[in-house]
Amino acid sequence: MGVAGPNAVVDVTGQNQYQTLSWRRIVWRRFRRHRMAMAGAILLILMILYTLGGTLFFTEADANFNDTTKMLQPPSLEHPFGTDTVGRDILARTIYGGQISLMIGLSAVIVETVVGVLVGALAGYYGGWIDSLLMRFTEAMFTVPQLFLLLVMARFFSGKVPELQLLGRTFSGSVVVIVGIIGLTSWMYLARIVRADFLSLKEREFIHAAHVIGTPNLAVIVRHILPNTMAPIIVSATLSVASAILSEAYISFLGLGVQPPTATWGNMLDRAYNYVESAPWMWVFPGSLIVLTVLGINFLGDGLRDALDPTTVD
Amino acid sequence: MSRYIIRRLLQAIPLLIIVSVLLFALMRATGDPLATLGGRRQVRSADRERLSRLLGLDKPIGLQYLYWLVGNDWTTIDTDGDGEGDTPGQLSGVLRGDFGTSLVSRGRPAMGIILERIPNTLILMIPAEIIVIAFSLAVGVYSALRQYSLSDQVITAFSFVGYSLPIFFVALVSMTLFAVKFRQWGWPYLPTVGMFDPQVGKTTSQVLQHMVLPILSMTIITIAGYSRFVRSSMLEVIHQDYIRTARAKGLGERTVIYLHALKNASLPLVTIVGLDIPFLLGGAIVTESIFGWPGMGRLFLDHVTRADTPVVMGILMIISVAVVLSQLVTDMVYALLDPRIRYT
Numbered sequence: 001m002g003v004a005g006p007n008a009v010v011d012v013t014g015q016n017q018y019q020t021l022s023w024r025r026i027v028w029r030r031f032r033r034h035r036m037a038m039a040g041a042i043l044l045i046l047m048i049l050y051t052l053g054g055t056l057f058f059t060e061a062d063a064n065f066n067d068t069t070k071m072l073q074p075p076s077l078e079h080p081f082g083t084d085t086v087g088r089d090i091l092a093r094t095i096y097g098g099q100i101s102l103m104i105g106l107s108a109v110i111v112e113t114v115v116g117v118l119v120g121a122l123a124g125y126y127g128g129w130i131d132s133l134l135m136r137f138t139e140a141m142f143t144v145p146q147l148f149l150l151l152v153m154a155r156f157f158s159g160k161v162p163e164l165q166l167l168g169r170t171f172s173g174s175v176v177v178i179v180g181i182i183g184l185t186s187w188m189y190l191a192r193i194v195r196a197d198f199l200s201l202k203e204r205e206f207i208h209a210a211h212v213i214g215t216p217n218l219a220v221i222v223r224h225i226l227p228n229t230m231a232p233i234i235v236s237a238t239l240s241v242a243s244a245i246l247s248e249a250y251i252s253f254l255g256l257g258v259q260p261p262t263a264t265w266g267n268m269l270d271r272a273y274n275y276v277e278s279a280p281w282m283w284v285f286p287g288s289l290i291v292l293t294v295l296g297i298n299f300l301g302d303g304l305r306d307a308l309d310p311t312t313v314d
Numbered sequence: 315m316s317r318y319i320i321r322r323l324l325q326a327i328p329l330l331i332i333v334s335v336l337l338f339a340l341m342r343a344t345g346d347p348l349a350t351l352g353g354r355r356q357v358r359s360a361d362r363e364r365l366s367r368l369l370g371l372d373k374p375i376g377l378q379y380l381y382w383l384v385g386n387d388w389t390t391i392d393t394d395g396d397g398e399g400d401t402p403g404q405l406s407g408v409l410r411g412d413f414g415t416s417l418v419s420r421g422r423p424a425m426g427i428i429l430e431r432i433p434n435t436l437i438l439m440i441p442a443e444i445i446v447i448a449f450s451l452a453v454g455v456y457s458a459l460r461q462y463s464l465s466d467q468v469i470t471a472f473s474f475v476g477y478s479l480p481i482f483f484v485a486l487v488s489m490t491l492f493a494v495k496f497r498q499w500g501w502p503y504l505p506t507v508g509m510f511d512p513q514v515g516k517t518t519s520q521v522l523q524h525m526v527l528p529i530l531s532m533t534i535i536t537i538a539g540y541s542r543f544v545r546s547s548m549l550e551v552i553h554q555d556y557i558r559t560a561r562a563k564g565l566g567e568r569t570v571i572y573l574h575a576l577k578n579a580s581l582p583l584v585t586i587v588g589l590d591i592p593f594l595l596g597g598a599i600v601t602e603s604i605f606g607w608p609g610m611g612r613l614f615l616d617h618v619t620r621a622d623t624p625v626v627m628g629i630l631m632i633i634s635v636a637v638v639l640s641q642l643v644t645d646m647v648y649a650l651l652d653p654r655i656r657y658t
Contacts, residue, residue, distance in 0.1 A: 036474075140332040143634045145592065147599055151618050152626070156340050246480050250600055253482055254615060269482060273604045276486060276506070277494045287483045295478040302474075 030307035037303020043296035047289070051102060054095030063092040064261040072279045082281035084268070094285055097263035100171075102293070104179055104264065105245040111183025112244070113237050116190030117226075123191070124198025125221055135195070138188045146185050150247060153181040154256040172262040182247045190236050197229040231308040238304055242297035249290055265290045315649075318657040319642065326638045333634050334408075334627070338379050341623045367392060368401070369417070382627070383408055408631065414624035418617060424624035428610065428632065434509065435602075435609035437521070439594035442529045442536075447587060449537045454544025455576065461549060469541070476538030485531040485604045492527060507606040528605045532598055536590075543586060548579040581651055588644025592636035 021029075031037055067087040075082045081090035123134040141149075154177065161173030201207060202225065210220050245265075251257035252266030260267060265286040272283035366372050368391060370381055385407030406412040413424040457469045489506045496503035504527055505511065510520035551557065552575050560570045599611035606612075610629060617625040649655045 136329065136332060139329055140336060143329065143333050143637045144337065144630060145633065145637075148614065148630060148633065151599070151615065152337065152340050152630075155618055155621065242478070249480060249482070253600065254603060256619065273482075273486060273489070276489045280490060283486050287480075287486065291479060291483055294480070295475060298474070298478045 027307045031303055034303035034306055036299045037307070040296045040299025040301075040303065043292060044300060047098065047293050047296065048102065050289075051095055051098035054092075054098075058089075058092040058095055060096055062089060063096040063263055064088065072275070072282075074279075075281055081285045082279070084279075084282055085271075085275075090268070090281065090285055093263040093268055094265065094289055097265050097268055097286065098289060100175060100258065100262060101245055101248060101265040101290070104175065104182070104248045104258075105241045107179045108182035108186070108244040108247075109237050109240045111179060112187045112240055113190065113233065115183065116187035116236075117194050117233065119187065120191035120194025121198055121221055121226065124195035125202055125217070125225070127199075131195075134191075138191055141185070142188050146247070147250060149185045150181055150251055151254065151256055153185065154178070154251055157181065158256070172259050174257065174259045175262060178248055178251065178257055182244050186240060186243065186247070190233065190240075193232050193236060194229055197232065198225055201225045201228055235301055235305045235308060238297060239301040242294045242301070245290065245293060245297075315657060319646075322642050322645075326642075329638065330631075330634055334383070334631060335379065337627060337630050338382060338623075339375060341621070341626055342375055342378060381405055381407070382414065385410060385412060408627075413628040413631075416617075416622055416625050418620050418622045418625070424622075424628045427625055428613065428628050431608065431610045431613045434607065435594075435611065438525060438528055438601075438607060438609060441525070442532050443587070443591070443594060445529065445533045446536045446540060447583070449533070450540035450544055450583070451576070451580065453537065453541040455548055455571070455579075457541065458545045458548035458552065458579075459571070470545075473538040473542050476534055477542065479535055479538075481531055481535055481598065481600050482604060484534055485527070485601065488527055488531050489604075492530075509608055524605075524607075528601050528607055531604075532601055540583060540586060543582050544579065547582045548575065551575045551579045577651060581648065584647050584651065585644055588640050588647070589637075591640045592633050 065088060067083075070079075070083050070087040071085060073079055073083045073087075079089050079091065081094065084090055084093070119134050119138065123131040123138075157177040157180070158174065161176045163173050164171055164176065207220060207224060210224050215224070248257060248264060249266035249269065252264055253269045255270055257270075258264045258267050268286040269283050272287075275282050363372075370378055370386065370391070373381070381403070382405075385405040386403030387406055389403055391401045391403055405414055411425070413428075416422050416424050416427055419427060453469060453473075457466045460466045492504045493506045494503075505524050506527060509524050510516045514520050552571075557570060557575055560574045561567075565574075599615055601607070602609045602611040603615060614626065614629045617629075645657070649657055
């Protein structure tokens, strides 16, 4: 990928022998040495183990089972994290809610990355009226703060997507809506980065060479330019998972997100501020899980940024 | 310079029109604003039809947008559905400063409802922004001047964690600590909800007390993020030649740091703060909801859930205009601070 120039290791014996490490190995070596990044990765693996391993002990029916005689019970042996306002077990809900929250984070970033790369690549590569049209649209989307857009769109799409069955489980249609709207309101930053990279790369000699031998535009974009913009895309996508998880939490917290009975870490916090004093366990557990996940992703993203930065010299 | 400003303002017009078309289309399709109109009473279907004709909800969306933008007082509305206009239109349109009347609080102009809430939001946001700028500059500079020392590393670690905290988490923790726990321990504690205690009334000290927790939760996270920016830009600046020159001339360390270095190091902060201000105007929606603060953010949330297009569009357009203007002001301030930048 790119030019390996500064990363070529010169043999110290002075003989003209170059031992070039592959880009992947350089990045992996830098990443491994980045203590915060490794801590973030471990934290994330623990989170994934928690949400997946928990399914061995609880079924989804446990997570949605409500026993109104056991409302708002503090943590006990039977309910280690306590119960919520309708008597559901909070431990089981954090496990299944975590799966949904992590899945929403990842899927929303896929939507975001596809749209962002598409808009940025087309605008940067073709320039002219396509560029100005797409960039005006990007600016327009940037002008309204994301949370406002999210709330308007959450209202717009709510109830329009039916429930869906996946892997033998039923998901509320609002999960799809939330994934879609988070993806569609967060691609603008990535589009600008990709566009800027395309603008400078398309003037380079190897791209001219590709044109000269008659490579079609699509192949130039996908095979020659895109691989060279991977580093910023990977970093931005990683950090975006954290903001997508937070966005889900914010909309659900405000009551316009994923609808019950499907649990997410975010909608478990809905109305929790009414129970700050009487039932703190209701928000402490899902809240802390969100914080740990976001922290892990941010550590990881920061480490990736340093590891992928071609200007860093070991 | 003035030509540059005029050009930027002219460029903003098509941008704002695109924004308003997008938002209007989303809002109008959002749901039936008449569904919640009658409260618990059933609205008769004949009344419903009459109302929807009166409000123009039966018109195609393009025409609705036109009425919203330039008003409908040049035409007549067909309220009885016989195909002929009989009532003159009342709207004078956004371009003439009329955002229509709220559908939820019937008969009240949307702009009036919004303007009522703006001071409440500003009371909360302006002190918050001042605290954020002051603290992030102080912490960032302190940290940069002691790069890799123990205190720098502690600050960096804290700011990294703080930056990752969601605001509702900080808010809930601070509520638990400063209100619930302090009261249990018999210490003076802070109020958590609203702008003032209705039994005491809206006195200055009441409002001040109620401001503490929302401002605390908002500022902690933002300071953590901004101070990292200040630290890294300060580190970049203090290794530059002109700083060495300033020292070589024999200037005092204070002058070098606070006059020469800080001025350039604060440039990135200007950009971030500039982009932040409109968001503050919208009021951190989450903060206002948690603390029950009657500002614009909560107004937005309340009215977006009830599909009250005039009020919601009013808030969104005010924020959009604020974004465009603050970007322009940011660029101006940037040119003022950095003589290398000139706009023509």
